[in-house]
Amino acid sequence: MNAHVAGLTSRDCETVSRTLGFIAANRFERPTLVVDADAVAAKYQALARGLGRARIHYAVKANPAPGILQRLVQEGSHFDAASRAEIEMCLAAGAAPHQITFGNTIKRPADIAFAHGAGITHFAADEREELDKLAEHAPGARVCLRLIVEASEADWPLSRKFGCTPEKALKLMGCARDRGLRVDGLSFHVGSQTREPRMWAGTLEQVAQVWRQAAAAGYELSLLNIGGGFPASYGTDMMPAEDYARDVMALVDTHFSDVPAVMAEPGRGLVAEAGAIAAEVLLVSRKHDEDLHRWVYLDIGMFSGLAETMDEAIRYRITTDRDHEATGPCILAGPSCDSADVLYERKPYQLPLGLKGGDRVVIHSCGAYTSTYASVGFNGFPPLDVLVI
Structure with missing residues (x-):
C-alpha cells in the first residue's frame, strides 16, 4: 500500500x-x-515558525507515547500536563520542571503537592477552592485563570466544563493575591478543530476585554495562554500549519499588542x-x-x-x-x-x-x-x- x-x-x-x-x-x-516522530517534529517546527514569540506547550493528553515526548523535548517543546501521571511521563522523557505546566483546573491536593515538590511552578485554576488547594500545597505558585468563552465556530466548542466568567475571574485575582499566589495571566480554549484562523477573532476579543478590566483594576498580567484548537486534516484540506499559526498570532497581536508572553497548547494539530x-x-x-x-x-x-x-x-x-x-x-x-x-x-x-x-x-x-x-x-x-x- x-x-x-x-x-x-x-x-x-x-x-x-x-x-x-x-x-x-x-x-x-x-x-x-x-506514529512518525519525524512528522511530529516537522509539524512542531512549522507551528513554531508561525507562532513566533509564542511558546508551545504540547498537550500531552493527545498522545503521551514516550517516543513522541522524547522527540518534542529534543525540539525544545514545553508541555501541558493534566495529571501527575502526565507530569511523570514528561520528566521521564527529559523535560525540565520549568518546561511543564499543570494545566488541569481540577486537581487532587496530593498531585498539586507532588508537582510543587518536583519543581513545577505554573498551574491553572478557575475556582476559589482550587486556589485554596494551591495556596496550601504549592505556596507562591504562578496561576493562569481559565475563562469561559462563548461558543465559537469550532467543530467542538469547549465552553462549559472549564473556566469562569469574566466577573468571577476578577474576583479570583484578588483571592489569589490574598493567598500569596501570583496570577500570571488568562487562558481559554477556542474549541477543538477550529478550522480557520478568522474563527479566533471573537474569542480573542472576549478575553481582551477581561484583560483590560484586570489592568484597570490594578492587576499586571503578563501571560496569555491561547490553548489548543489547532486543527488536523481528516480528509479535507487545511491551511498549512505555519500559515495558520501566523494568522492566529496576527489576531493575537491585534487584540493584545502589549502582552509580554504568549503560550499555545496544540495537541491534535501537532500529532x-x-x-x-x-x-x-x-x-x-x-x-x-x-x-x-x-x-x-x-x-x-x-x-x-x-x-x-x-x-x-x-x-x-x-x-x-x-x-x-x-x-x-x-x-x-x-x-x-x-x-x-x-x-x-x-x-x-x-x-x-x-x-x-x-x-x-x-x-x-x-x-x-x-x-x-x-x-x-x-x-x-x-x-x-x-x-x-
Missing part, C-alpha cells in the same frame, strides 16, 4: 508516506498505531496526521440476502481507540489493498459485544466490494486521541499498541 491512494491530498501523502511504508512492510498481531492505525477486517456480512448495505466488522472499534467516531464526529480516512476495486456502501463496526460499537452508519462508508475477513485496512490521521481513549481491556480486547518510528 503506497502513499498515493484514493482520498489523500498531496500534503497528506508527504505527511504519512513513512508511516504507510512501515505499515506495508510489517505485520501486526493486533491493531497498532504507528494527529503523523499517525495511522494498521487494522484488519474480521467479518463482512449482510443481515438478509437482499440487504443493500454490508456490515464490515474491524478488529478495532469505539472502545479500542476510535472513540471520536461517536456520533460520527470524525470520519477517518480508511484505505485498503483493494482500493483499485469497485466500492459500495457499508456500515462499519467494531469487534466488541456492545451494540453501541458502530462507527459509521448514518452516512454509510464507501469501501471495496471485494473486502473480506483477513484484509488489512489502514486508518489515517490517528495520531491523536486514539491510544489515550483505548480501554484497558473491554471484552478482553487489549489496549491499542503504539509504535513510534
Whole structure:
C-alpha cells in the first residue's frame, strides 16, 4: 500500500508516506498505531515558525507515547500536563520542571503537592477552592485563570466544563493575591478543530476585554495562554500549519499588542496526521440476502481507540489493498459485544466490494486521541499498541 491512494491530498501523502511504508512492510498481531516522530517534529517546527514569540506547550493528553515526548523535548517543546501521571511521563522523557505546566483546573491536593515538590511552578485554576488547594500545597505558585468563552465556530466548542466568567475571574485575582499566589495571566480554549484562523477573532476579543478590566483594576498580567484548537486534516484540506499559526498570532497581536508572553497548547494539530492505525477486517456480512448495505466488522472499534467516531464526529480516512476495486456502501463496526460499537452508519462508508475477513485496512490521521481513549481491556480486547518510528 503506497502513499498515493484514493482520498489523500498531496500534503497528506508527504505527511504519512513513512508511516504507510512501515505499515506495508510489517505485520501486526493486533491493531497498532504507528506514529512518525519525524512528522511530529516537522509539524512542531512549522507551528513554531508561525507562532513566533509564542511558546508551545504540547498537550500531552493527545498522545503521551514516550517516543513522541522524547522527540518534542529534543525540539525544545514545553508541555501541558493534566495529571501527575502526565507530569511523570514528561520528566521521564527529559523535560525540565520549568518546561511543564499543570494545566488541569481540577486537581487532587496530593498531585498539586507532588508537582510543587518536583519543581513545577505554573498551574491553572478557575475556582476559589482550587486556589485554596494551591495556596496550601504549592505556596507562591504562578496561576493562569481559565475563562469561559462563548461558543465559537469550532467543530467542538469547549465552553462549559472549564473556566469562569469574566466577573468571577476578577474576583479570583484578588483571592489569589490574598493567598500569596501570583496570577500570571488568562487562558481559554477556542474549541477543538477550529478550522480557520478568522474563527479566533471573537474569542480573542472576549478575553481582551477581561484583560483590560484586570489592568484597570490594578492587576499586571503578563501571560496569555491561547490553548489548543489547532486543527488536523481528516480528509479535507487545511491551511498549512505555519500559515495558520501566523494568522492566529496576527489576531493575537491585534487584540493584545502589549502582552509580554504568549503560550499555545496544540495537541491534535501537532500529532494527529503523523499517525495511522494498521487494522484488519474480521467479518463482512449482510443481515438478509437482499440487504443493500454490508456490515464490515474491524478488529478495532469505539472502545479500542476510535472513540471520536461517536456520533460520527470524525470520519477517518480508511484505505485498503483493494482500493483499485469497485466500492459500495457499508456500515462499519467494531469487534466488541456492545451494540453501541458502530462507527459509521448514518452516512454509510464507501469501501471495496471485494473486502473480506483477513484484509488489512489502514486508518489515517490517528495520531491523536486514539491510544489515550483505548480501554484497558473491554471484552478482553487489549489496549491499542503504539509504535513510534
